[in-house]
Amino acid sequence: MSDTSAVTQSTFPPSAxxxxxxxxxxxxxxxxxxxxxxFWDKQAKRLSWDAPFTEVLxxxxxxxxxxxxxxxxxxxxxxxxxHVEAGNGDRVAIxxxxxxxxxxxxxxxxxxxxxxxxxxxxxxxxxxxxGDRVAIYMPMVPEAIVAMLAxxxxxxxxxxxxxxxxxxxxxxxxxxxxxxLVITVDGQYRRGKPASLKDAVDEAxxxxxxxxxxxxxxxxxxxxxxxxGRDLWWDETVAGASTEHxxxxxxxxxxxxxxxxxxxxxxxKGIMHTTGGYLTQSSYTHFNVFDVKPETDVxxxxxxxxxxxxxxxxxxxxxxxxxxxxxxxxxxxSPDEHRHFxxxxxxGVTIYYTAxxxxxSFMKWGRQIPADHDLSTLRLLGSVGEPINPEAWRxxxxxxxxxxxxxxxxxxxxETGSIMISPLPGVTETKPGSAMTPLPGISAKIVDDDGxxxxxGTEHGEQPSGYLVxxxxxxxxxxxxxxxxxxxxxxxxxxxAEQGWYFAGDGARYGKDGEIWVLGRIxxxxxxxxxxxxxAEVESALVGHYGVAEAAVVGATDDHxxxxxxxxxxxxSSAKGxxxxxxxxxxxxxxxxxxxxxxxxxxxxVPELPKTxxxxxxxxxxxxxxxxxxxxxxxxxxxxxxxxxxxxSK
Ligand code: PRX
Numbered sequence: 001m002s003d004t005s006a007v008t009q010s011t012f013p014p015s016a017x018x019x020x021x022x023x024x025x026x027x028x029x030x031x032x033x034x035x036x037x038x039f040w041d042k043q044a045k046r047l048s049w050d051a052p053f054t055e056v057l058x059x060x061x062x063x064x065x066x067x068x069x070x071x072x073x074x075x076x077x078x079x080x081x082x083h084v085e086a087g088n089g090d091r092v093a094i095x096x097x098x099x100x101x102x103x104x105x106x107x108x109x110x111x112x113x114x115x116x117x118x119x120x121x122x123x124x125x126x127x128x129x130x131g132d133r134v135a136i137y138m139p140m141v142p143e144a145i146v147a148m149l150a151x152x153x154x155x156x157x158x159x160x161x162x163x164x165x166x167x168x169x170x171x172x173x174x175x176x177x178x179x180x181l182v183i184t185v186d187g188q189y190r191r192g193k194p195a196s197l198k199d200a201v202d203e204a205x206x207x208x209x210x211x212x213x214x215x216x217x218x219x220x221x222x223x224x225x226x227x228x229g230r231d232l233w234w235d236e237t238v239a240g241a242s243t244e245h246x247x248x249x250x251x252x253x254x255x256x257x258x259x260x261x262x263x264x265x266x267x268x269k270g271i272m273h274t275t276g277g278y279l280t281q282s283s284y285t286h287f288n289v290f291d292v293k294p295e296t297d298v299x300x301x302x303x304x305x306x307x308x309x310x311x312x313x314x315x316x317x318x319x320x321x322x323x324x325x326x327x328x329x330x331x332x333x334s335p336d337e338h339r340h341f342x343x344x345x346x347x348g349v350t351i352y353y354t355a356x357x358x359x360x361s362f363m364k365w366g367r368q369i370p371a372d373h374d375l376s377t378l379r380l381l382g383s384v385g386e387p388i389n390p391e392a393w394r395x396x397x398x399x400x401x402x403x404x405x406x407x408x409x410x411x412x413x414x415e416t417g418s419i420m421i422s423p424l425p426g427v428t429e430t431k432p433g434s435a436m437t438p439l440p441g442i443s444a445k446i447v448d449d450d451g452x453x454x455x456x457g458t459e460h461g462e463q464p465s466g467y468l469v470x471x472x473x474x475x476x477x478x479x480x481x482x483x484x485x486x487x488x489x490x491x492x493x494x495x496x497a498e499q500g501w502y503f504a505g506d507g508a509r510y511g512k513d514g515e516i517w518v519l520g521r522i523x524x525x526x527x528x529x530x531x532x533x534x535x536a537e538v539e540s541a542l543v544g545h546y547g548v549a550e551a552a553v554v555g556a557t558d559d560h561x562x563x564x565x566x567x568x569x570x571x572x573s574s575a576k577g578x579x580x581x582x583x584x585x586x587x588x589x590x591x592x593x594x595x596x597x598x599x600x601x602x603x604x605x606v607p608e609l610p611k612t613x614x615x616x617x618x619x620x621x622x623x624x625x626x627x628x629x630x631x632x633x634x635x636x637x638x639x640x641x642x643x644x645x646x647x648x649s650k
Contacts, residue, residue, distance in 0.1 A: 022426020162306025
């Protein structure tokens with residue numbers, strides 16, 4: 001039964017009004033249940049195919065799936081041209097808002113088509129052909145989206161690297177993918193000031209033989225280093241190209257992009273997505289989870305294109321559905337904390353999709369800031385990236401949503417390509433903090449060590465937690481890890497190999513109505529403000545420093561960022577003595593090797609690390625220390641007294 005008294009309200013059904021005009025109704029679950037593959041067949045047909053597919057799913061070579069076998073299509077045509085052909089060329093595709101106030105551009109679908117065609121012609125002139133890889137290292141400027149679509153149009157794979165990553169991280173990604181081209185900007189605005197990005201590219205491409213050109217968008221006009229012959233200005237190369245370009249149709253399984261993400265080792269994995277299945281599920285989920293009405297909605301996803309959320313819910317989902325969206329270049333507090341609310345007001349944003357960590361920032365900044373703005377256009381709110389704590393959920397709904405808007409808490413991963421577990425906003429009675437149930441067409445379970453499905457929780461007392469698995473293939477599933485099929489199998493498909501299930505790396509439990517509560521990662525991947533960083537990556541950056549003999553990193557609960565990085569390091573004897581400086585140096589080292597977002601919140605210099613007899617570091621115990629808890633079971637430690645020394649160093 002739902003309790004509807006205001007403060008303690010524990011479930012939130014959609015309003016009758018919302019439900020009455022929702023894109024997705026409860027029938028969608030029944031339809032998918034009746035015949036899953038027929039359901040996906042129908043969803044795929046929302047797209048425009050050149051040659052029809054002959055089979056929905058070929059799972060014979062599991063876990064290497066083939067969806068929509070034999071079909072051909074062009075992703076860019078589906079995201080741009082077909083809307084123009086349907087007579088919607090004058091519809092705004094992108095309201096772009098630069099970080100400096102007053103910097104704005106409006107791009108219609110017809111204009112976007114011209115830009116994408118010009119870029120596709122320019123890339124062809126540079127010698128790029130289907131199957132090549134292009135690295136895109138750019139902030140949130142329209143050209144970043146144009147570049148992605150131009151690659152898609154040519155069947156060239158893009159590998160977008162978050163512009164907050166360091167030169168070292170960019171280099172590793174260029175090298176792994178053997179990219180031929182990097183597309184970047186001269187500089188980017190960071191809190192009002194232009195900062196060079198091109199310098200990092202120069203450092204990254206140095207010695208990378210695969211790189212033929214660096215294409216540079218002029219964003220800030222700052223002076224940058226230039227290598228004649230290799231470096232080209234976007235406005236000289238792309239601007240003059242023809243707006244005529246015929247899109248070629250590619251096989252449904254033609255690779256679309258690589259996106260590197262952290263795994264449990266120090267080496268990021270190039271997650272590979274393909275064409276037909278990825279676009280089908282991106283488009284379907286965007287349409288139904290966000291309930292978009294392309295004629296009237298103004299949609300805003302605050303993610304960065306450097307992450308999968310930006311790929312699926314800024315580029316491919318919204319554009320395939322022909323919606324109008326806001327794209328904002330800067331940070332939420334630039335020039336002050338009113339910025340997001342001003343943007344919502346300015347463009348009449350109706351659907352807003354963000355991360356819990358940002359909601360918590362808004363909470364910290366206080367209600368007065370949103371109260372100064374008219375947010376009445378908002379009709380749907382979304383959350384992604386980490387579990388949203390119920391308090392933040394309620395605040396979000398009350399302050400952004402005037403206690404009226406549904407919230408969709410969407411669970412998915414870089415690997416899943418698009419949303420898997422989420423409410424349907426016109427159907428689901430939501431509970432703050434739960435992503436609720438798998439979407440129609442998707443199957444997920446919570447299971448114990450042996451693969452037995454857990455029971456729903458009871459009214460008084462919760463069920464134990466288990467492993468979140470995806471027990472049936474889905475269209476936008478990753479098709480592999482670039483250059484490493486074995487790692488693909490080993491990482492995702494060995495934990496429940498017998499059953500043939502994908503293990504997501506997350507722990508979860510069922511609530512009393514069978515809804516899913518995702519608890520977070522149970523492997524060595526941390527989630528810092530919704531950004532995925534592996535403990536091994538940070539450890540390898542730390543031991544790369546001359547003074548460090550050993551390092552162990554754990555994610556500790558943090559009220560603001562979800563998790564925070566805590567590092568424990570043993571110094572080499574040559575480096576002992578200067579502990580104060582070395583901690584600063586180590587933080588700088590991590591920023592340089594990975595990104596400033598990976599800088600540990602705490603670094604403790606310790607005399608020893610807790611290890612088992614087989615030499616394995618016991619992270620669980622380090623987490624207890626980092627979170628100030630009583631220590632768990634220490635009986636397997638070689639030397640339990642090591643903790644006194646570790647605690648003394650805190
Ligand atoms: O732990 C889950 C968490 O983010 C992980 C995936 O990270 P990434 O590949 O970077 O993609 C983030 C954006 C899709 C998951 O394994 N996660 C993501 N969304 C949620 C979540 N945890 C709980 N609730 C969510 N809604």
